[in-house]
Amino acid sequence: MSQETKVSTKKVIDQYDKYVIGNYGRLPILLVRGEGSYVWDADGKRYLDMFPGWAVSGLGHCPAPVVQAICRQASELIHMDNTFYTVPQGQLAQMISERSFGGKCFFCNSGAEAVEAALKLARLATPQEKYRYITTLDSFHGRTFGAVTATAQSKYHQGFSPLVPGFSYIPFNDPEALEEAFDDEVAGVLIEPIQGEGGINIASDEFLSKASELCRQHNAILILDEVQSGMGRTGKWFAYQHTPVEPDIITMAKALGGGVAIGGICARSQIAQAMKPGTHASTFGGNPLATAAAIATIEMIDQEGLLAKADELGKYTMTRLGELKAKHDFISQVRGRGLMIGVELDIPGADLVSACLEKGLRINCTHETVLRFMPAMTVTKEQIDEAIDIVAVVLAEHVPAVYSSPDPPNSSGADQ
Numbered sequence: 169m170s171q172e173t174k175v176s177t178k179k180v181i182d183q184y185d186k187y188v189i190g191n192y193g194r195l196p197i198l199l200v201r202g203e204g205s206y207v208w209d210a211d212g213k214r215y216l217d218m219f220p221g222w223a224v225s226g227l228g229h230c231p232a233p234v235v236q237a238i239c240r241q242a243s244e245l246i247h248m249d250n251t252f253y254t255v256p257q258g259q260l261a262q263m264i265s266e267r268s269f270g271g272k273c274f275f276c277n278s279g280a281e282a283v284e285a286a287l288k289l290a291r292l293a294t295p296q297e298k299y300r301y302i303t304t305l306d307s308f309h310g311r312t313f314g315a316v317t318a319t320a321q322s323k324y325h326q327g328f329s330p331l332v333p334g335f336s337y338i339p340f341n342d343p344e345a346l347e348e349a350f351d352d353e354v355a356g357v358l359i360e361p362i363q364g365e366g367g368i369n370i371a372s373d374e375f376l377s378k379a380s381e382l383c384r385q386h387n388a389i390l391i392l393d394e395v396q397s398g399m400g401r402t403g404k405w406f407a408y409q410h411t412p413v414e415p416d417i418i419t420m421a422k423a424l425g426g427g428v429a430i431g432g433i434c435a436r437s438q439i440a441q442a443m444k445p446g447t448h449a450s451t452f453g454g455n456p457l458a459t460a461a462a463i464a465t466i467e468m469i470d471q472e473g474l475l476a477k478a479d480e481l482g483k484y485t486m487t488r489l490g491e492l493k494a495k496h497d498f499i500s501q502v503r504g505r506g507l508m509i510g511v512e513l514d515i516p517g518a519d520l521v522s523a524c525l526e527k528g529l530r531i532n533c534t535h536e537t538v539l540r541f542m543p544a545m546t547v548t549k550e551q552i553d554e555a556i557d558i559v560a561v562v563l564a565e566h567v568p569a570v571y572s573s574p575d576p577p578n579s580s581g582a583d584q
């Protein structure tokens with residue numbers, strides 16, 4: 169069997185080489201099946217997935233209620249354009265509104281599109297002369313032109329200038345810099361309540377409160393990008409709910425559809441009314457299939473008490489990672505909220521990620537030195553133990569070799 173499947177891995181890779189644009193650095197592994205926190209490759213090797221679907225598969229792979237909802241909805245109505253009303257779109261909007269701040273929703277198909285919708289709504293909801301946006305260094309907001317311009321990291325801008333005009337970048341968690349950058353031409357401030365790609369950096373209450381205050385003072389819109397931090401992973405539906413701040417708009421995507429592509433925004437009603445027919449649209453946005461999957465996702469989080477579980481297991485994971493930090497000088501910080509966890513190293517993390525993968529564990533490394541753990545909210549304590557045990561072995565095996573010239577510990581980012 170493995171003889172045959174090995175051939176098929178090679179065949180698929182050859183096919184990609186010939187027909188798929190090479191914009192991703194892929195591992196030479198062909199995944200064929202997933203269930204919960206495990207995935208299997210074509211050779212039958214099992215991986216424990218502590219980063220399922222890049223935070224999309226928040227309920228793990230193929231969660232049964234979502235699978236059932238997709239099948240049921242697919243046999244009734246897969247797609248209907250927004251010329252008409254359909255049942256799941258309204259229902260999903262109500263569910264999100266009731267779990268956030270009582271606003272109104274617009275649906276699209278990805279995180280970047282959600283960010284675009286929020287940026288455009290901020291313009292529509294403020295006077296014409298307001299065109300500026302303020303975003304934070306090390307942010308990540310997606311790859312479309314507006315979203316990538318909002319993403320304040322030069323590596324994502326390479327080759328694309330001139331970018332969208334009007335964006336200013338300030339250091340994350342720097343209220344003074346934010347105040348300095350502000351003026352009456354600012355339409356919106358866009359912040360991740362927890363920077364994900366930027367290395368699991370938690371926005372301070374002080375920073376978010378300042379942003380909220382300045383937005384009110386200057387009639388600007390506070391947009392919190394919850395594409396990665398939203399949908400329960402942090403132990404609350406949205407990460408802003410851990411803070412004293414209520415945003416004007418939140419963006420969401422990734423885990424919203426339990427694995428199905430869907431994005432959206434929720435905006436305070438007063439702001440939402442600026443988006444009138446003709447001002448913005450998405451052909452696929454809010455389609456019955458994706459919204460039915462999202463409804464099933466939210467119901468499953470409620471029914472299985474997964475918010476409390478994310479909180480509890482997140483604390484447990486951080487404690488266990490803290491034990492590793494006590495053992496290894498090159499771990500400078502463990503930080504996170506719920507099941508959104510980063511381990512900051514003084515050394516590059518890529519080799520450690522590869523070594524974990526060889527031992528059947530998938531984790532992620534972002535910003536070169538931050539190991540990122542974002543397991544499914546359905547993960548078990550035993551699976552977390554299994555993962556940490558592998559990481560412990562990998563750290564013990566690898567580090568003497570790489571740990572030759574330590575940099576001073578990096579203490580940026582908030583603690584928890």
Ligand SMILES: *Cc1c(COP(=O)(O)O)cnc(C)c1O
Nearest residue numbers: 278279280308309310393395396
């Ligand atoms: C992933 C991500 C995006 C972009 O989402 P896509 O679906 O890839 O377009 C935007 N914002 C944040 C915070 C993200 O983590």
